[in-house]
Amino acid sequence: MSNKQKAIVCHEVGSDLSLELIDIPEPGPNEVLVKLHAIGLNSLDWLMRERGSFVKEWPAVFGFDAAGTVVKAGEAVTNVAVGDRVMHSGTLEEPQVFTFKEYTVIRSDFVAQVPANITLDEASTIPLALATGAFALYDSKHPPRGGFALTPPWEANGRGKYVGEPIVIVGGASSVGQFAIQFARLSGFSPIITTASKHNEAYLESLGATHVIDRALPLADLAMRVAAIAGRPVLYAFDAVSTPETQNAAYDLLAPAGNLIVDRRFEIEEAKLASGEKYVALVSGDAQNLPSRPCATALYAHMTELLATGDIKPNRIEVVPGGLLAVQAALSRLKEGVSALKLVIRPQETL
Ligand SMILES: NC(=O)c1ccc[n+]([C@@H]2O[C@H](COP(=O)([O-])OP(=O)(O)OC[C@H]3O[C@@H](n4cnc5c(N)ncnc54)[C@H](OP(=O)(O)O)[C@@H]3O)[C@@H](O)[C@H]2O)c1
Structure with a gap:
C-alpha cells in the first residue's frame, strides 16, 4: 500500500476544493485506520468551506461522517479488528480525523460495527x-x-x-x-x-x-x-x-x-x-465533545444493535458518482436543499 492517499483540500475560506495527495496516517494506541468506502455529506461540510465555521487551521480537509473497513488497528484496540465494517464520525477537536479522503484514523471507542442489514453507503450517513x-x-x-x-x-x-x-x-x-x-x-x-x-x-x-x-x-x-x-x-x-x-x-x-x-x-x-x-x-452531535462523552460512549456501544434490530432505520440515500471530485458540486446541492435525503460520495471511485 502506498503511503499517500487522495484527499479534497480547501486552502482558504470560500475557495474551490482541490484534489491533492496527502500522507496516510498511522493509527496510534486506541485508534484504527479505516479505508473509507463511503462519506456521508452534512450541512456542516459546506458551512466549513463557505464560512470557515469551526475551521481551526488552513489548508483544511472537511468531512464528518464515513464508513469503511478497518485496515490497521493500534495497540489496545479491542472493540473492532482488521477487516471489520465500521462507521464513525469526525470531531471538531481533531481535524486529522475528517473524512474527505480515502483513509482516516479514528479513536476506536467512537467507531461502531456496521450490521449486515445496513450497507456501507447507508452507514456513512448515520453517525452525526x-x-x-x-x-x-x-x-x-x-x-x-x-x-x-x-x-x-x-x-x-x-x-x-x-x-x-x-x-x-x-x-x-x-x-x-x-x-x-x-x-x-x-x-x-x-x-x-x-x-x-x-x-x-x-x-x-x-x-x-x-x-x-x-x-x-x-x-x-x-x-x-x-x-x-x-x-x-x-x-x-x-x-x-x-x-x-x-x-x-x-x-x-x-x-x-x-x-x-x-x-x-x-x-x-x-x-x-x-x-x-x-x-x-x-445540542452538539460531536461525540467526542467532553460533556457529551458519557452519552456518546453509551450510544456507540448500542448503535450496531439499534440498527441490526431495525429499531433505528437509516435515512434514504443517493450515491453521487465521481468520487472525491464530486464533493464540491454535491455540497452546493446540499446547500440548495435536499428533502429527506442524504448524499453519499465514494472516495475510492476518484479518478
Ligand atoms: N448541533 C449539531 O451538532 C448539529 C449536527 C448536525 C446538524 N446540525 C444542524 O441541524 C440542522 C439539520 O441538519 P440536517 O443535516 O439534518 O439537515 P438536512 O437533512 O439537510 O435537512 C433538510 C430537511 O430540512 C427540512 N426543513 C428545512 N427547513 C424547514 C422548516 N422551516 N421547517 C421544517 N422542516 C424544514 C426539509 O424538510 P421537507 O423536505 O419536509 O421540506 C428537508 O427535508 C442544520 O441546521 C444543521 O446545521 C447540527
Missing part, C-alpha cells in the same frame, strides 16, 4: 445525525449545551418510559429530525408531532411520527395546532432545523417550565431567553 438526534433527547443538561437528559431506550426501563408525554420535533424530514422521531418512538412519547413538507408525511409516520403538520402553514399558528393535537401541556420540543423563525415558534408552543433543544446557535428573542421561564440548550 443519529448522535445529534439521540443527544437532543438523552444527553445531560450542561447549559448552554446538552439535551433533555431523558433515560435512553438502551438503559433499563428506558424503552417506552415516556408514554403519554407529548413531544414536538420541528423539521422531522431533516436527517437529524428523522433520527429524533425514531428515538422519541422508542422512548414511548405520544403524540410525536413534527413539521415537514406534505410529501414527507407518510414517510415520517413510518418512522414513528403520529402527526405531521405541513410546514407550509404559518408558524404563528403552530402553538395552536400543537395544543389541539397534544391535549395537554407540551414540555419537550426539539428544533431539528433551527432557523430563527422555527426556534421562536418552538419556544412559544412549550408550556411554562418546558424544555427546548435547538441544533444551531440560539436565535431566540433575548427577552424570552432572559426570562428563564423555559429551559433552552444547544
Whole structure:
C-alpha cells in the first residue's frame, strides 16, 4: 500500500476544493485506520468551506461522517479488528480525523460495527445525525449545551418510559429530525408531532411520527395546532432545523417550565431567553465533545444493535458518482436543499 492517499483540500475560506495527495496516517494506541468506502455529506461540510465555521487551521480537509473497513488497528484496540465494517464520525477537536479522503484514523471507542442489514453507503450517513438526534433527547443538561437528559431506550426501563408525554420535533424530514422521531418512538412519547413538507408525511409516520403538520402553514399558528393535537401541556420540543423563525415558534408552543433543544446557535428573542421561564440548550452531535462523552460512549456501544434490530432505520440515500471530485458540486446541492435525503460520495471511485 502506498503511503499517500487522495484527499479534497480547501486552502482558504470560500475557495474551490482541490484534489491533492496527502500522507496516510498511522493509527496510534486506541485508534484504527479505516479505508473509507463511503462519506456521508452534512450541512456542516459546506458551512466549513463557505464560512470557515469551526475551521481551526488552513489548508483544511472537511468531512464528518464515513464508513469503511478497518485496515490497521493500534495497540489496545479491542472493540473492532482488521477487516471489520465500521462507521464513525469526525470531531471538531481533531481535524486529522475528517473524512474527505480515502483513509482516516479514528479513536476506536467512537467507531461502531456496521450490521449486515445496513450497507456501507447507508452507514456513512448515520453517525452525526443519529448522535445529534439521540443527544437532543438523552444527553445531560450542561447549559448552554446538552439535551433533555431523558433515560435512553438502551438503559433499563428506558424503552417506552415516556408514554403519554407529548413531544414536538420541528423539521422531522431533516436527517437529524428523522433520527429524533425514531428515538422519541422508542422512548414511548405520544403524540410525536413534527413539521415537514406534505410529501414527507407518510414517510415520517413510518418512522414513528403520529402527526405531521405541513410546514407550509404559518408558524404563528403552530402553538395552536400543537395544543389541539397534544391535549395537554407540551414540555419537550426539539428544533431539528433551527432557523430563527422555527426556534421562536418552538419556544412559544412549550408550556411554562418546558424544555427546548435547538441544533444551531440560539436565535431566540433575548427577552424570552432572559426570562428563564423555559429551559433552552444547544445540542452538539460531536461525540467526542467532553460533556457529551458519557452519552456518546453509551450510544456507540448500542448503535450496531439499534440498527441490526431495525429499531433505528437509516435515512434514504443517493450515491453521487465521481468520487472525491464530486464533493464540491454535491455540497452546493446540499446547500440548495435536499428533502429527506442524504448524499453519499465514494472516495475510492476518484479518478
Ligand atoms: N448541533 C449539531 O451538532 C448539529 C449536527 C448536525 C446538524 N446540525 C444542524 O441541524 C440542522 C439539520 O441538519 P440536517 O443535516 O439534518 O439537515 P438536512 O437533512 O439537510 O435537512 C433538510 C430537511 O430540512 C427540512 N426543513 C428545512 N427547513 C424547514 C422548516 N422551516 N421547517 C421544517 N422542516 C424544514 C426539509 O424538510 P421537507 O423536505 O419536509 O421540506 C428537508 O427535508 C442544520 O441546521 C444543521 O446545521 C447540527
